[in-house]
Amino acid sequence: MDKDTYYSWARRKGISRRDFLKFCTMTAAMLGLDSSSVPKIVKALETKPRVPVIYLNLQECTCCSESFLRSAHPLISDLIFNMISLDYMEVIQAAAGIQAESARLKAMQDYYGKYVLVVEGSATLGDGGIYCTIGGMTANDLLKECADGAAAVIAYGSCATNACIQGAYPNPTEAVPIRRIVKNKPVIDVPGCPPIAEVITGTIVHYITFGEIPELTSQGRPKAFYSKRVHDGCTRRAFFDAGQFVEQFDDEGAKKGWCLYKMGCKGPVAYNACAVIEWNGGVSFPVKSGHPCMACSENNWYDTSTPFYTHLADIPNNAIGRNPDEVGMAALGVAGIGVVAHAAATIVTKTGEKRQKQEK
Ligand code: SF4
Ligand code: SF4
Known part of the structure; x- marks a missing residue:
C-alpha cells in the first residue's frame, strides 16, 4: 500500500499545520465526536497510509461527483482528490477504454481487501442488466467484481441508496439500490441528491482514524449526519x-422568510x-434559499414527494400538535390571532416536550 500519509501530502501541497488542525477539529465536530477524538484524527492522518478508493459511476447523472468536486472547503476537495486516484474514477480520470479498465484491475489487485469502494448510481436488473454497461460489463457484474475485494462499500447519493428518479414508478430499467447487489460487504448509505461533500469526507476520515465504519442508523446511514430531520434544524x-x-412564492410571507410547508416542503420527513x-x-441550503425541501434523502422519494409543490398530508412528530392549515388560516386572517397561535403553539410544544421528558 502507498506509504504516503494524508498529512505529508497536504504539507507538500502547501497546506499549513494550522489549516490541517482546523480541518481535523471540524471533522470531529461533524462526526459528533468529543474533543478527545481530535488528537486521534490528527495522529491517524499524520501516520496512516492513505486509503485507496475506487470510484464507480453507474446509473446516475454525476451530480454527486459535482457536489464534492465543487466543495468550497479546499481541504475537503483536496482530501477526496488525495484519496481517489484519477485512475479509478471514470468521470475524471485521464485514461479511457482498455487503459482505464486495466488501471481499475491493477488497483483492485494491488489493494485487495484494503480499498474502499465508492459507488455513485444505481444498479439495474431489467433484461439482465443491459441498461447500464461499462467496458462491456453490466453495472451489476462490475459492482460485484469490485465489491469482492473491497474493505467497505459506500453508496454515495440517492441513486446508489434508493435508485432515485430512475427507480420511480414504473421503473422501466428495474433500477435498484446497490445494497440489493452487494451482499457480502458492509454498505454505508450516504443518500442525497446530491449528498453534502462533508458527509463522505467525514465517513472516510472516520474509517482512517478508527479502522471501522462510523455508527449507522437502522437504515445503514452514518448516524452523525442522518439522525435529525431538515425540519429540526431549519432556519x-x-x-x-x-x-x-x-x-x-411571491407573497409577503415569502419575502419575510416564513415556513415553506404549504409550498410543499418535505423537511419534516427528510433525515x-x-x-x-x-x-x-x-x-446556504435549499430551504434557506427559498425552495421547499423535497426529502431527496428518503427511500422512493420521487414517488412519495411528488407532486413537489403539494404539502404533506400528515406531519410525523408534529411539535405544534395541530393542523398547520388551520394555524396558517388563523395567522392570515387576523394578525392578533397569529400571535395567539404562536403562543398556543409554543405552549403545546413545551407541554409536549415536558410530557416526553416525564415519559422517559
Ligand atoms: S416545513 Fe420546511 S420550511 Fe417549514 S420549518 Fe420545516 S423544513 Fe423548514
Ligand atoms: S434540503 Fe431536502 S431536498 Fe434539498 S438536499 Fe437537503 S434533503 Fe435533499
Whole structure:
C-alpha cells in the first residue's frame, strides 16, 4: 500500500499545520465526536497510509461527483482528490477504454481487501442488466467484481441508496439500490441528491482514524449526519411553530422568510444534515434559499414527494400538535390571532416536550 500519509501530502501541497488542525477539529465536530477524538484524527492522518478508493459511476447523472468536486472547503476537495486516484474514477480520470479498465484491475489487485469502494448510481436488473454497461460489463457484474475485494462499500447519493428518479414508478430499467447487489460487504448509505461533500469526507476520515465504519442508523446511514430531520434544524422553524406560512412564492410571507410547508416542503420527513452543515462551505441550503425541501434523502422519494409543490398530508412528530392549515388560516386572517397561535403553539410544544421528558 502507498506509504504516503494524508498529512505529508497536504504539507507538500502547501497546506499549513494550522489549516490541517482546523480541518481535523471540524471533522470531529461533524462526526459528533468529543474533543478527545481530535488528537486521534490528527495522529491517524499524520501516520496512516492513505486509503485507496475506487470510484464507480453507474446509473446516475454525476451530480454527486459535482457536489464534492465543487466543495468550497479546499481541504475537503483536496482530501477526496488525495484519496481517489484519477485512475479509478471514470468521470475524471485521464485514461479511457482498455487503459482505464486495466488501471481499475491493477488497483483492485494491488489493494485487495484494503480499498474502499465508492459507488455513485444505481444498479439495474431489467433484461439482465443491459441498461447500464461499462467496458462491456453490466453495472451489476462490475459492482460485484469490485465489491469482492473491497474493505467497505459506500453508496454515495440517492441513486446508489434508493435508485432515485430512475427507480420511480414504473421503473422501466428495474433500477435498484446497490445494497440489493452487494451482499457480502458492509454498505454505508450516504443518500442525497446530491449528498453534502462533508458527509463522505467525514465517513472516510472516520474509517482512517478508527479502522471501522462510523455508527449507522437502522437504515445503514452514518448516524452523525442522518439522525435529525431538515425540519429540526431549519432556519424557518420558528415560523412553522408560529403558524406563519408562505402561501405563494411571491407573497409577503415569502419575502419575510416564513415556513415553506404549504409550498410543499418535505423537511419534516427528510433525515439529512442540510440545515446543519449547509452547502458551499456553509453558505446556504435549499430551504434557506427559498425552495421547499423535497426529502431527496428518503427511500422512493420521487414517488412519495411528488407532486413537489403539494404539502404533506400528515406531519410525523408534529411539535405544534395541530393542523398547520388551520394555524396558517388563523395567522392570515387576523394578525392578533397569529400571535395567539404562536403562543398556543409554543405552549403545546413545551407541554409536549415536558410530557416526553416525564415519559422517559
Ligand atoms: S416545513 Fe420546511 S420550511 Fe417549514 S420549518 Fe420545516 S423544513 Fe423548514
Ligand atoms: S434540503 Fe431536502 S431536498 Fe434539498 S438536499 Fe437537503 S434533503 Fe435533499
